Amino acid sequence: MINIPSPQKVLIIFNPISSAGNTESLAHEYGEFLANHGIAVEVSESKKKMKSYKLLETDITGHDLLVVIGGDGTVRKLLPLLSKTDTPVYMVPGGNESLFARSYGMSANTEDLLQAITNGRCLEQFYGLISGNGIQGEKPFFIMASMGFDSLTVKQIGKRIGPINDSTYVRCGFNALVSLHHPTVTAYIDGQTVIDRKSGYVIVANSSAYARNLQLVPTANPSVKKLVLGFLPGAKHQHELIKALRMLQHKPAGLPLQYFSGESISLTLHDPSYPLQVDGDYFRNRDIEAGSTIKFSISQKPIRVLI
Structure with a gap:
């Protein structure tokens, strides 16, 4: 302060x-x-x-x-x-x-x-930075970046033109649920392998604000110079239904996510290509190509937030 x-x-x-x-x-x-x-x-x-x-x-x-x-x-x-x-x-x-x-x-x-x-x-x-294959420079984010049902939904929303409201999220979310599949990734934290070519839901968080009641990444904190990687191996359709129910109940999701933290996270995406959503936006309006490695790091200089 x-x-x-x-x-x-x-x-x-x-x-x-x-x-x-x-x-x-x-x-x-x-x-x-x-x-x-x-x-x-x-x-x-x-x-x-x-x-x-x-x-x-x-x-x-x-x-x-x-x-x-x-x-x-x-x-x-x-x-x-x-x-x-x-x-x-x-x-x-x-x-x-x-x-x-x-x-x-x-x-x-x-x-x-x-x-x-x-x-x-x-x-x-502090805030996060994204770099890697096909990405010019470093792209910032503050809340999180993820691959899964939410990124499929945001990709659908990204195709629309004009103001976005709650009904837009419902329609696009339903379409995403129908076609739901998850990425296969290998992940490294500060150079150490923590996920080896597994399929599931992936979230890299700088803040715990995303889906706050669900507490998907409760330890992520922008006051700390570390990012948190959350991974739900073998994620399925029922996990999204559980999240929706718990959200309505204002309760934690209680899903068996695995957590890892560090200053640097590398994520290699295997076949097929997959959309990434960053702070609610479809990242760069195109999917991450299969075989690409994305790097997440923490900013060296903080921003000032008036409270």
Whole structure:
């Protein structure tokens, strides 16, 4: 925990396709609210491509606080800029999940944001990086990356155009369940083999926020410079039904996942190719090719989260 001067210049970035598509009006509502409290505000629309976010560096550097109105994918694309500029971030939940916001108790209440600004308290948090075959540079993530039912669902969602709502997840989830199959992988933690060519559900987590009630990766913590690999060998359709039932009951999934942790995780995918979902997005809009090795590592410099 660190203390910073109360932010007086705020940049609000909104993702126009998050949730029901009402983030733009919400962004201007927040801007007007903060301006009425003597805070200088600029409102900007998020970029569509990851590489386009680099154009925002000057804008972010010139402000004391970045407020994101959108989903976890919007925050994910901003992570390298946030660590580079040391600009604190606050997220107003504007996506269907908004796991980043919910894990820090952030809400859509304007008074909550004003109180956070007044208090000026930040947590320094680390994030994950993905590199490997066919990946240019390092791609960031904050919550998790996974292969399984959820990545098959997100791939279906990624084909759609326009705002995404809960019914979209239901329809795409049903299609994913019908065609459910799991990847075959070999995994290494800090150079040591922990999974040798086995099929199952795979999740690499930096935070325990994903499916919080299910507690799929309860030990993952962005305050710690380690990632957690969860693996459910021989995952089947009934495991997804159990997860759905436990989610409705607000209870832990209780599935026999195997856990491993370290600063570096390598994952080799065997036949066939498979989609990877990262913080709720279909990674790079194409499947990971069979025979590819993906590397997950932890950032060397943290970001600042206004709480």
